[in-house]
Amino acid sequence: WLPALQLVRHGSKAVTRHWKAMHFQRQKLMAVTEYLAPRPAIPPRCLVPRKEKVEEDNGYARLLRRQVEEVFRDNRMIAVCQYNSMPGEDMVLMRHYLRKHNIEVKFVLNEIIRPMLSQSKYKNLLPLFVARNILLVSPETKVKEMLRVLKGVPQINLLGACIDNTILSRQGVENFAKLPSLEAAQGQTVGALALLPSQTSSLLQGGSAHLTALLDEHIRQLQAGEMGSPDESAPAQSLGAH
Amino acid sequence: KKMASKVRVVLRPVKSIVVRFCPFESNVESTRKFLGCINHKKIQATNRNCEVTADVRHDGSEPLVDVMFVDGDRLIMKGANLTTIEMLTALGSRCNAKDLKEEQKSKKSP
Numbered sequence: 001w002l003p004a005l006q007l008v009r010h011g012s013k014a015v016t017r018h019w020k021a022m023h024f025q026r027q028k029l030m031a032v033t034e035y036l037a038p039r040p041a042i043p044p045r046c047l048v049p050r051k052e053k054v055e056e057d058n059g060y061a062r063l064l065r066r067q068v069e070e071v072f073r074d075n076r077m078i079a080v081c082q083y084n085s086m087p088g089e090d091m092v093l094m095r096h097y098l099r100k101h102n103i104e105v106k107f108v109l110n111e112i113i114r115p116m117l118s119q120s121k122y123k124n125l126l127p128l129f130v131a132r133n134i135l136l137v138s139p140e141t142k143v144k145e146m147l148r149v150l151k152g153v154p155q156i157n158l159l160g161a162c163i164d165n166t167i168l169s170r171q172g173v174e175n176f177a178k179l180p181s182l183e184a185a186q187g188q189t190v191g192a193l194a195l196l197p198s199q200t201s202s203l204l205q206g207g208s209a210h211l212t213a214l215l216d217e218h219i220r221q222l223q224a225g226e227m228g229s230p231d232e233s234a235p236a237q238s239l240g241a242h
Numbered sequence: 243k244k245m246a247s248k249v250r251v252v253l254r255p256v257k258s259i260v261v262r263f264c265p266f267e268s269n270v271e272s273t274r275k276f277l278g279c280i281n282h283k284k285i286q287a288t289n290r291n292c293e294v295t296a297d298v299r300h301d302g303s304e305p306l307v308d309v310m311f312v313d314g315d316r317l318i319m320k321g322a323n324l325t326t327i328e329m330l331t332a333l334g335s336r337c338n339a340k341d342l343k344e345e346q347k348s349k350k351s352p
Contacts (some may be wrong), residue, residue, distance in 0.1 A: 080273060084281030128265050144302040155281055157296040160264040169266065169300035204262075210256070 071106060072120070075137040079146065079161040079173070082127065083107075083132045086155045094153050099143045103138040124167050127158050138213050143177040249279070249330040253289035255287060255340040257312050262297040263305035264322070273305035274320035276329050309333060 012020065022030065057065075073080065086094075095105050110129045117126050134156070136146060143165055150158055161173050168176060179185070261277045263270040279285070280294055305321040307329065317336060319329050 082277070084278045085283065087283075126268070127268050127270075130271040131278055154294070157277075157298055159298055170298045172302050 061112060064109065065116060068108065068113060068116060071135065071137050072122070075139050077103075077136075077138045077141045077143070077161065077163045079136040080128050080159045081134050081136060081150070082157045082159055083134045084155040084157075088154070090153060090155075094149060094156075097149045098136065098146065101138070101142045102140055103136050103142070105148060106135045106137060108133055108135055122162065122167070125160070125162065133159075141176075144174060147174070147177055249277050249327060250289075251280075251285050251330060251334040252337050252341060253285060253292045255337055255344065256289060256292050257310045258293045258295070258312075260295045260297060261306075262299065262300065262308070264299050266300060267305070269322045270305045272324055272326045272329065273307065275326040276307065276321065279326065279330060311336075312320040313340065315340075325329060 021027075033105055098105060099153075108129075110133070113129050114126065117123065117129070138146075143163075158173065160168050160170060161168050162172075163176065180188070244268040259280060261273060261280075263273045265274075277294075277296055286292075286294075300316060307317075307321055309317040309319075311317070317333065321330065
């Protein structure tokens with residue numbers, strides 16, 4: 001049994017080129033299932049920001065930190081250099097030469113060194129530690145040899161150094177290398193200090209020394225005159241007695 | 243987005259590069275990284291005659307990169323407000339341009 005009337009007006013099919021009104025049930029379904037964008041009640045920037053969890057240090061970072069602290073405590077001379085990638089054999093050679101002068105080469109990580117430096121007294125070394133660096137540490141201060149080795153290696157640039165708790169720039173390091181040794185410097189100081197008192201003593205004794213010289217000269221003249229006439233011998237002798 | 247080591251620079255038309263900075267200043271980071279990237283094996287391998295010198299001063303002057311080209315041109319980059327990648331790409335583009343010019347010249351006059 002077919003329905004007598006089928007709901008088709010004007011012979012338009014289901015798929016048309018113009019927009020065809022949907023069936024009422026379909027319209028209802030579409031209205032109900034429309035997409036609603038989820039809007040946050042408060043925009044997230046008004047909320048208190050979530051405090052990110054502070055990461056706990058893993059043991060490796062702690063170990064590295066301990067090593068760095070040791071390095072800073074043990075050594076008198078610490079030089080900071082910029083490290084541009086160097087071929088391996090050059091690296092080994094350089095390490096060998098520096099080891100002969102008891103200088104050790106240490107690679108450092110900036111993330112570990114920076115917090116350590118900001119807490120310790122080496123605050124002024126902080127801006128040095130950007131990009132790749134190495135530390136040359138040594139318990140003795142053999143700056144001349146170190147500079148010579150570094151001159152032979154073009155890929156390592158000396159940025160600064162901390163020698164005997166004094167922070168030096170590259171200029172300062174070069175000046176330090178030109179300084180004479182400790183004994184020579186001490187001798188120079190002693191000489192400079194002794195100069196003034198010696199001048200004073202010579203000034204004080206100058207007058208009497210001059211007088212003595214004049215009297216000696218006078219005696220000699222009189223004695224020379226005595227050879228000719230022995231009358232002057234009495235006053236000359238009395239002068240000589242005083 | 244770390245492209246600093248991947249930027250390829252062909253240093254053939256470059257005669258020498260002088261990088262000057264003062265490590266105790268705070269605006270030298272990009273210049274130091276630039277120096278580190280230039281000293282990479284691959285970039286150095288493109289031109290063994292190019293001398294890269296680093297000038298370390300302590301007079302508060304700003305970071306400077308001075309590039310001398312083979313044909314006499316000079317490129318001065320003041321790295322205080324530039325990033326490493328910008329400097330590398332600027333240098334790379336100029337090197338490529340000079341390379342192209344040289345190739346054209348060599349092709350025109352055989």
